[in-house]
Amino acid sequence: MPLITEDLALCTQRLRDGHLLAMPTETVYGLAADARNDDAVHKVFALKGRPSSNPLIVHLHDAAQAGEWAALIPPQAARLMAAFWPGPLTLVLPARDDVLRSVTAGQNTVALRVPAHPLARELLQRFAGGLVAPSANRYMSISPTSAEHVAQQFAESDLHILDGGPCRVGLESTIVGVLPGEPPRLLREGMLTASEIERVLGEPLQHGAAGQLRVPGQHHKHYAPDTPALRFQQPPTDALTDPQCAWIWCGTPQITAGPALDLSADPEQYAQGLYAALYALDNLGVQRLLIQTPPQGEAWGAVHDRLARASQPLD
Template sequence: MNELELALARLRAGELVAIPTETVYGLAADAANLDAVARIFALKGRPADHPVIVHIAGSAQLPQWARDIPDSAWKLAEAFWPGPLTLILKRQPHVLDAVTGGQDTVGLRAPAHPLTHELLVRFDGGLAAPSANRFGHVSPTRAHHVRDEFGAECPLVLDGGPCDVGVESTIVSLAGEHPVLLRPGGVTREAIEALLNTPLLHHQDSASAKMRASGLLDSHYSPRTPLVTGEYANILPAIEQALAAGEPIAIISIGTWPAHGPQGDVYPMPDNPEQYARLIYDKLRQLDKQTYSRIFLQLPPITPGWLAVNDRLRRAAHSRI
């Protein structure tokens, strides 16, 4: 029995399997099996009212999970599935409250990773699959991240290599009168607006402000080592003070760290948002294993291309200067 067949057998038996996607690795269980979904929440330490995204093979499965599906959902699925886009739609009555957090909506996504796509086609159902990490911690983008996270409790991990996108999916709610961007991600706001020919509302400015969805908590994606973020000029005095005091710190820079700046353990990151997104969780996890007392991170520009990265860094930071 190969690993894919073993994963199918375990999922059908109500067990957990860590799966690769193009965004991050997910902790998967049969979305129609209440006990299996409960195992996800128990292993992650996830609050019971926090909904999980259901992963499906493609748009043909939409009616199995959602009702009153608007034309905009079909358009987005045709354009961006399989891919890093989650659609929030009105749920079918049979969808478990454990999956939806007791809400009348369900999040659905068709991941693009070929290994997981084949798994979903053969499973012929939906997989509830939040990120494969303890709740609130940095998401995993490599198979060994999942093993590091759970240790002896780790389930079977399908190793699909490093994740191509590296940050979680874009979430768009189509459950109301207007489409709402709940979380930025691998599909850009501009691409969605261009396809729908209408602006996306921001969830904080809409009727969906109280909607619960994955990754919307103020504190999320955080390393255990305190993460301090800010623009170069703002974090510079704190870095200089920490180094002068002999504090063991790490510095994550955007591009090359200025030669005239304080010289410590500097870890340059790409100044391209796609490359940065692909690497940032791995970098945070690497530094979290060291003996640093704090990690200082130079924030990227506040421009549309950096929207998803800045969203994650805002939630990951323990403090911002």
């Protein structure tokens, strides 16, 4: 069974020995492995059940290490690093030839991030190298935002989990591609918005990947609970009295017979609590999970993206 620990020395040594480790970040918990160890990287794919065509993000202690992984750091990327690292921003850059293609899923690009979580930063400083760290969950299931979520996902494993408490951001990082000959591109929405990034760049972001570029988190079904999840604009009145329906509300809760959680109408608070709410309600054995659709607007973009992959529209 998994071991939840706060022992940094033990966790660092586990990584050096080629083992996997669940580590906290400000976004979600990651399933970490030495990004220079091909065997360890393959263990990540195997334990998650993740297809090898899905690239991994390399986590670094600071921006000074980026040149060990990227063949080129364009000026726009350097500006974004200075503004948002450490933080919930991943940059896709041209990869050096010595970067494992198991990490990049065979592509000539590499995704890099410097997380802001203090325990992740200390772990990375001690390890003194890059760590791949996709979300520490089974492929396409709910991303974990606590050590307990990770232990639930991998209950039959001997995985060590570095406990850093609940994740502050709660949704995966924003991904931006900065590649030669192309305008900067928003490749995955996160709580760091396009407007914030564009203010630093001084130019607009294009949306979506060019050509065949692949980045994490783009499968149409992702982040999903086992319980059938449906999102609504107007609550179905028959379900309000059904104790087998669980609810997630967005600031305007109604009285229900089944269990319910209100994540508030604040996008940051909602994002921080979303995956934990999905875990809690998914574990109750109800028949349906009904999710009130949040407001529109850029601040809610990442939330809408995750809900669209985790649930189906009811109306």
